[in-house]
Each structure stands twice: as C-alpha cells, then as structure tokens.
Amino acid sequence: MLATMNVADLIQEIERLPVTEKVKVVEFVEALKGTKQVRHIDSAVVEKTADKVFREHAPLFEKLAR
DSSP states (O other): OOGGHHHHHHEEEEEHHHHHHHHHHHHHHHHHHHOOOOOOOOOHHHHHHHHHHHHTTTTHHHHHHO
16 A cells, blocks of 8 residues: 555655654654765766866856966
8 A cells, every 4th residue: 555655645644643653753764864875977977067067167167267
C-alpha cells in the first residue's frame, strides 16, 4: 500500500499517528538530513558547460580578473 501513496497521502497518515510515533518519524527525517547523496557529473559535461559559461560571460571574468 505504501508504494502507491503520494506525499499528501503520506502526510495525512503521519498526522493520524500518536505523538510517540510522530517522534519516530521526526527522528527518521532528521537522520535522512544527515545523509549526503553524492552526485557525479561526467567530466566532459563539466568541461563543456564551463567553456560555455566562460565564453558567454568573458567580459565579466575579465573585469573580475583585474
């Protein structure tokens, strides 16, 4: 049943919980905040994007370099 719930449904279910269970939900969410998700970007994409940014904003970078 949980797999088909959307966020609004999940929130409603959490609101129905007794306080002691809500505390567990809060602890779980706080623990999730502490986890870092590492995202990797292909180096070719980074290089292409950087080239585009530097090309499009060359005057700004020239001023910043002074």
